[in-house]
Amino acid sequence: MKDLFSDHSLIYQQARPGYPQSVIQEILKYVPAHNFAWDCGAGSGQFTQLLVPYFDDIVATDLSASQLQQAPYFENVSYQVQSAEQTTFADQSFDLITVAQAIHWFNFDAFYREVKRTLKPEGLFAAIGYGLICVKNQHIDELVQQLYFHVLKDYWDAERHYIDQAYQTIPFPFNEIHAPVLNMHYQWSAAQLLKYLSTWSAVQHYQKHNQVHPLLTIAEHLENHAGELTVEFPVLLRLGKV
Numbered sequence: 110m111k112d113l114f115s116d117h118s119l120i121y122q123q124a125r126p127g128y129p130q131s132v133i134q135e136i137l138k139y140v141p142a143h144n145f146a147w148d149c150g151a152g153s154g155q156f157t158q159l160l161v162p163y164f165d166d167i168v169a170t171d172l173s174a175s176q177l178q179q180a181p182y183f184e185n186v187s188y189q190v191q192s193a194e195q196t197t198f199a200d201q202s203f204d205l206i207t208v209a210q211a212i213h214w215f216n217f218d219a220f221y222r223e224v225k226r227t228l229k230p231e232g233l234f235a236a237i238g239y240g241l242i243c244v245k246n247q248h249i250d251e252l253v254q255q256l257y258f259h260v261l262k263d264y265w266d267a268e269r270h271y272i273d274q275a276y277q278t279i280p281f282p283f284n285e286i287h288a289p290v291l292n293m294h295y296q297w298s299a300a301q302l303l304k305y306l307s308t309w310s311a312v313q314h315y316q317k318h319n320q321v322h323p324l325l326t327i328a329e330h331l332e333n334h335a336g337e338l339t340v341e342f343p344v345l346l347r348l349g350k351v
Contacts, residue, residue, distance in 0.1 A: 128209065129294075132237060136233065143204060144204055145166050150170070157180065204232050204233070208236055240342060241272075248330070266314075284351070303324060
């Protein structure tokens with residue numbers, strides 16, 4: 110698994126969107142017991158915190174200690190630096206295993222071996238993510254599309270294509286449960302949008318390679334934008350049982 114975000118842990122925690130209750134409620138429909146959950150690739154706990162009210166105990170793992178240090182404290186959550194592909198967990202430990210906006214970085218075969226080893230017989234596995242942002246302002250959305258598809262075209266990691274394909278092309282060796290179409294909606298300031306765009310790994314790659322920040326053009330346009338922007342993300346959700 111790649112660790113691309115340790116150097117930007119605080120801004121990642123501040124700027125990445127949180128998941129709506131509709132996502133966790135859909136997942137919980139298929140989880141028969143709520144004793145123990147594992148949130149893998151937890152980062153700074155964006156998804157972990159949604160699990161807190163529903164499970165007796167949660168373990169949240171990530172390769173990045175600096176990311177986990179940004180996660181909020183909860184009495185029933187243990188944050189641990191562990192690889193997704195090799196853990197210290199006992200066989201058949203978990204009622205639910207989740208991975209949010211991270212599975213595309215994993216070694217699929219090794220990770221799925223861990224999932225199948227540590228998931229209880231009736232437990233659920235959920236891969237969650239979100240696709241490309243849509244800004245409900247035509248001009249600004251066109252600038253975001255230009256940034257994503259053209260300016261940053263050669264700077265995305267190869268694994269990004271799994272998100273572009275809505276996680277439909279990741280290996281998924283489970284008995285799959287059909288998930289509905291869900292979306293995330295937010296009201297963001299121009300500054301918040303810019304901060305979110307700065308967390309893209311391709312932005313960091315571009316800046317390092319060219320010594321020029323790729324967000325300068327869009328920042329100039331956003332500078333004069335007053336009021337909030339409506340933004341939307343498509344939710345990526347795949348659910349399965351062994």
